[in-house]
Structure formats: C-alpha cells, structure tokens
Amino acid sequence: MSTSPHTSLFNTTYPIIMAPMFLISNAAMVKAALDHGITGAIPALNYRTDEEFRTAIDEIRAHTDKAFGINLIVNKSNVKYKKQLQTCIEKRVDFIITSLGSPEECINAAKPLGIKVFCDVIDLKYALKVQALGADAVIAVNAEAGGHCGNMSGKDLIPMLVEALDIPVISAGGVSESADVKKALALGAAAVSVGTVFIASDESPVSSDYKQALVDYSAKDIVLTTKMSGSHLTVINTPYVQSIGTEASWLERLMKRNKWLKKYIKMFIALRGMKAIENAANKATYKTVWVAGPSIEGVHSIDPVGAIADRLTSDL
Ligand SMILES: Cc1cc2nc3c(=O)[nH]c(=O)nc-3n(C[C@H](O)[C@H](O)[C@H](O)COP(=O)(O)O)c2cc1C
Structure with a gap:
C-alpha cells in the first residue's frame, strides 16, 4: 500500500x-x-x-x-x-x-x-x-x-x-x-x-428515502442538471427531475446573457436550487432532487x- x-x-x-x-x-x-x-x-x-x-x-x-x-x-x-x-x-x-x-x-x-x-x-x-x-x-x-x-x-x-x-x-x-x-x-x-x-x-443526516434511492437507482439514472445551481450538478433522475427538465428555462438563459442581470439571476438560481435540494434531502416531498454521482452503482x-x-x- x-x-x-x-x-x-x-x-x-x-x-x-x-x-x-x-x-x-x-x-x-x-x-x-x-x-x-x-x-x-x-x-x-x-x-x-x-x-x-x-x-x-x-x-x-x-x-x-x-x-x-x-x-x-x-x-x-x-x-x-x-x-x-x-x-x-x-x-x-x-x-x-x-x-x-x-x-x-x-x-x-x-x-x-x-x-x-x-x-x-x-x-x-x-x-x-x-x-x-x-x-x-x-x-x-x-x-x-x-x-x-x-x-x-x-x-x-x-x-x-x-x-x-x-x-x-x-x-x-x-x-x-x-x-x-x-x-x-x-x-x-x-x-x-x-x-x-x-x-x-x-x-x-438525510432522509431514509434519499438513502434508499442510492440503493434503488443506478449509474444510468444519474443526469446532469443546470436547473439547481446554474452549473452542472449530478442528480438522480427521479420522476420530479424528469418533470421539471434539466435545463435552465429560456427566461433564465436570456437573463444570463445580460451583463447586468447575469450576476443576480445566477445568485437567484443558486439560492432557489439550494433550497429545493435542502427540502428534498431532509423531508418527504414529491419534489425529489437528490444529488448523487454515478458511483451509486456500488451502493x-x-x-x-x-x-x-x-x-x-x-x-x-
Ligand atoms: C451530495 C453531494 C454534495 C456535495 N457537496 C459538496 C460541497 O459542498 N463542497 C465541495 O467542495 N464538494 C461537494 N461535493 C463533491 C464532493 O466533495 C466530491 O468531490 C465528490 O463527491 C466525489 O465524487 P463521488 O461522489 O463519485 O465520490 C458534493 C458531492 C455530493 C454527491
């Protein structure tokens, strides 16, 4: 070793x-x-x-x-x-x-x-x-x-x-x-x-549903989303993630192109995404955004x- x-x-x-x-x-x-x-x-x-x-x-x-x-x-x-x-x-x-x-x-x-x-x-x-x-x-x-x-x-x-x-x-x-x-x-x-x-x-400390998801899902279920933090984040492709899609909306993309709005929209996306992730991690909610990487394959x-x-x- x-x-x-x-x-x-x-x-x-x-x-x-x-x-x-x-x-x-x-x-x-x-x-x-x-x-x-x-x-x-x-x-x-x-x-x-x-x-x-x-x-x-x-x-x-x-x-x-x-x-x-x-x-x-x-x-x-x-x-x-x-x-x-x-x-x-x-x-x-x-x-x-x-x-x-x-x-x-x-x-x-x-x-x-x-x-x-x-x-x-x-x-x-x-x-x-x-x-x-x-x-x-x-x-x-x-x-x-x-x-x-x-x-x-x-x-x-x-x-x-x-x-x-x-x-x-x-x-x-x-x-x-x-x-x-x-x-x-x-x-x-x-x-x-x-x-x-x-x-x-x-x-x-996360909910037992989140932990069990790591057992139940596999590497092929991991997708990259820009919806949560503005940059690429790996999440489990739950029905909720599928329903909201993995790309930031056209309005967010448009606003990010504006020099002045860019900073604020980035911060807004990050805060909103972090809140959604926090809610999903801690309690039972249908809005399941669970962050995990492809190494869930080994769980x-x-x-x-x-x-x-x-x-x-x-x-x-
Ligand atoms: C749920 C989750 C949250 C993470 N949060 C952070 C973080 O707050 N800061 C950080 O530097 N990296 C963070 N990472 C990245 C890890 O520190 C580490 O680089 C990554 O988990 C390694 O890849 P693996 O998940 O395949 O082991 C996070 C990763 C996961 C899965």
Whole structure:
C-alpha cells in the first residue's frame, strides 16, 4: 500500500478523504471515518451559525487527535466566508478544501500556521494557478464525480495533472470500491476523495428515502442538471427531475446573457436550487432532487460509515 505522499498531507492509515458534501457531512460521519483509518471533511456551510460550526469542530477534536478538514466556498456567493476562515484558523483545523473561487486569501492566511490547503480543480490551467498560489495539493474533480462534476475522465485528468504539477494530486469522482481506489493510485493520485457512497450511511443526516434511492437507482439514472445551481450538478433522475427538465428555462438563459442581470439571476438560481435540494434531502416531498454521482452503482445497502470505509480499504 502506498503510504506517501498522502501521509504527509493528512497522516491517516489509508489515502482516502470522505469528501465534503453540502447538507450531508457532519461530525458523526467524520468521527467514524477517522476511527476507520481514513480522514473526512465537512463544508462549513453545513452549519447555520458560527457557534454550531465551532461545536462540531470541538466535538471531533474531543473524540480524536487525527487530522480532518473543512471545506470553504471561497467565492462571493458565500457571505459567511471570512468568518468561516477565521474560525478554521482559530481552531487550527488540519486542512481546508477550497471550492468555487480563488483560494489566495485562504492560502495566505492558513499556510503560515501549518494548516494545509487543498484546492478543487477541474483542469490544468486552474491547477497550475493554485499551485503557484501555494496550494498543498489539488483535488482533481473528474467527470465521474457527484455534485458539481468536472468534464475530464479521471483516466485523463489524473496523469495529466501528475505530470504537470509538483504538488500531490488527490482524485475525486467515481470511487465506490477498493478497486477504484487502487486504479486512481495507479494513475498517480496521492489519495482519493469519496463522496456519494457515504450518503447512504447510518450517520448521514438525510432522509431514509434519499438513502434508499442510492440503493434503488443506478449509474444510468444519474443526469446532469443546470436547473439547481446554474452549473452542472449530478442528480438522480427521479420522476420530479424528469418533470421539471434539466435545463435552465429560456427566461433564465436570456437573463444570463445580460451583463447586468447575469450576476443576480445566477445568485437567484443558486439560492432557489439550494433550497429545493435542502427540502428534498431532509423531508418527504414529491419534489425529489437528490444529488448523487454515478458511483451509486456500488451502493447496495445503507451501512455505518465505518463499514463503508472498511469496504473501500479492504484491498489496499
Ligand atoms: C451530495 C453531494 C454534495 C456535495 N457537496 C459538496 C460541497 O459542498 N463542497 C465541495 O467542495 N464538494 C461537494 N461535493 C463533491 C464532493 O466533495 C466530491 O468531490 C465528490 O463527491 C466525489 O465524487 P463521488 O461522489 O463519485 O465520490 C458534493 C458531492 C455530493 C454527491
């Protein structure tokens, strides 16, 4: 099993991050992941208040001294960004995963204190940019990933980035079993970041209908929609998703072409979409917009996080 360079990034037994997932990742999941030799990260946005956010970090720290991370949305849409960054720094979380925007401020603030910064990227240009800014690693989000996926397959993206970068490449997308982890490592990845399969875990806070959907549906049922956040998002093609379609409406598209309206319409689509996803995740509603990636193919039951982690690491 490869022990380097992931051990210098987050010092776990196995080179796996339980990926940050909006509305899903929580302290219970991360504690279980850490107990089973992998690390985990939580989006700061999963907490309504700074107080709740701090409590979650303290809860994990009280449980273990193993390394875990926080995901920050670093663009302007996240009005809580500065406060969240300050809390990460004050609490000395072990690593920060940045998404959607320039990580410069985050890197400058976190690195001098020994907090590692891993940046989501989907192509070489951006990967080179974050490397130049001082990122400790890139998270290469490929076309098989759940959530806001990339557009290159892991098979193409990982070797390209490994070849061009000096910093480690963590691969995100399409991992549901141990063999998938091995494939990514063989392509040169230092570690993998795994999200979808952990939605169907006992500790995950979403409704049992959402978890069961991961068991019942398969990879062929995953579609890309721009209806929810304005950019491509992977969702399960439920009857509700089929009924609303996967393309933003003509009016939204028209308004996005207008320079002045663009910013507001984008924000409006994102807020409305996030609300719909939040409602569907937490309660029984016919408006089922369930975010998940094609790796639901490997989900056959709802299990504890520890059992899922054990499956991923069984053959490493
Ligand atoms: C339901 C869901 C929510 C997600 N939310 C976030 C998020 O808030 N921030 C982020 O950086 N990535 C998010 N992602 C992407 C994951 O961090 C990770 O890149 C992805 O799940 C890896 O692909 P996989 O689902 O095939 O394992 C999300 C993915 C899913 C499935």
